[in-house]
Amino acid sequence: MKASAESCANQGLIKYWGKTQERLRLPTNNSISVCLDGLRTRTTVEFSPEHAKDSFRLDGAGRDDERVVRHLDLLRSVAGSKLHARVESRNDFPAGVGMASSASGFAALTVAAAAALDLKLSAHELSRLARRGSGSASRSIPGGFTELLAGDSDEACYATRLASEDALEFRTLVVTVATTPKKVSSTKGMKITTETSPFFAPRLEYLNGALQAMRKALAEKDAAKVAELAEIDTMNMHATMITSRPPLLYWTGGTLDVIREVLALREEGVPAFVSVDAGQNPFVNTIPRQAETVRDRLAKLPSVASVLTCRPGGPAHLVAEHLF
Numbered sequence: 001m002k003a004s005a006e007s008c009a010n011q012g013l014i015k016y017w018g019k020t021q022e023r024l025r026l027p028t029n030n031s032i033s034v035c036l037d038g039l040r041t042r043t044t045v046e047f048s049p050e051h052a053k054d055s056f057r058l059d060g061a062g063r064d065d066e067r068v069v070r071h072l073d074l075l076r077s078v079a080g081s082k083l084h085a086r087v088e089s090r091n092d093f094p095a096g097v098g099m100a101s102s103a104s105g106f107a108a109l110t111v112a113a114a115a116a117l118d119l120k121l122s123a124h125e126l127s128r129l130a131r132r133g134s135g136s137a138s139r140s141i142p143g144g145f146t147e148l149l150a151g152d153s154d155e156a157c158y159a160t161r162l163a164s165e166d167a168l169e170f171r172t173l174v175v176t177v178a179t180t181p182k183k184v185s186s187t188k189g190m191k192i193t194t195e196t197s198p199f200f201a202p203r204l205e206y207l208n209g210a211l212q213a214m215r216k217a218l219a220e221k222d223a224a225k226v227a228e229l230a231e232i233d234t235m236n237m238h239a240t241m242i243t244s245r246p247p248l249l250y251w252t253g254g255t256l257d258v259i260r261e262v263l264a265l266r267e268e269g270v271p272a273f274v275s276v277d278a279g280q281n282p283f284v285n286t287i288p289r290q291a292e293t294v295r296d297r298l299a300k301l302p303s304v305a306s307v308l309t310c311r312p313g314g315p316a317h318l319v320a321e322h323l324f
């Protein structure tokens with residue numbers, strides 16, 4: 001009853017920010033993302049009568065994580081099991097800095113726990129279950145470029161693949177400007193925005209066109225267009241965050257330094273575009289031919305601690321090597 005899985009984090013390209021239903025994590029809108037092969041989580045889950053309670057360790061440190069226990073409860077209810085679990089996870093990137101560790105974390109946990117419980121589930125079913133842990137985690141299940149269908153029920157809300165990880169010549173630079181955990185979680189921040197921002201309703205109106213344009217850019221394999229549309233959506237989403245009460249300001253001075261440098265690169269004719277999820281660390285999307293130039297320029301900024309170049313990543317999958 002032990003299994004291990006690996007999953008990539010993902011970057012929202014047309015972003016998810018708002019829920020119509022908290023418990024089931026049903027989003028207000030479809031969202032599109034790309035998996036990032038440089039940001040991975042590996043998780044081992046073992047269900048056994050020998051475990052008196054659930055335990056969870058992340059990167060070697062024990063954690064009291066209610067969300068993990070609730071997710072294990074969900075999987076146990078599907079399997080009709082009462083066994084407790086030992087869970088160990090390892091991230092190859094710092095958690096809580098706006099790099100979607102909850103996405104890779106809950107995707108890997110879902111795939112490993114389902115296998116450990118001997119559940120035979122389709123990718124859609126795994127995606128639906130991963131969503132209950134964290135909305136964006138549903139998009140890490142199919143891998144590549146995926147769309148989370150908002151749906152108005154648990155059954156209708158899962159992620160499907162729009163393009164494989166090899167379909168597009170696309171690179172994402174993951175820029176670290178800080179490694180301090182963010183103060184307002186996505187779950188809490190979304191609630192504040194949907195309830196208070198005057199820009200939230202206009203965002204929902206704009207989203208249909210934005211989603212359509214992104215699907216078209218992906219179908220045409222137009223990497224620069226995909227990157228540009230993600231930047232436009234970043235500014236739109238952060239406008240709703242900033243106009244929330246209290247304002248949600250995920251950006252720091254370092255984030256702004258990177259945005260300004262990206263705008264300067266564009267003036268010079270380099271197709272680089274910024275994308276920021278709910279944190280201070282920006283992604284910079286570009287085409288492979290320009291990735292090195294962009295990386296070198298960003299790495300020179302005093303507020304930048306590191307720059308990691310990622311290719312689009314593949315689906316969440318089982319692995320043979322266990323963490324314990």
Ligand code: DP6
Nearest residue numbers: 012015016134135136186187277278
């Ligand atoms: C800004 O999936 O972390 O990164 O469902 O509440 O866990 P919960 O939220 P989460 O939200 C991610 C929001 C985002 C945009 C995106 O990835 O689409």
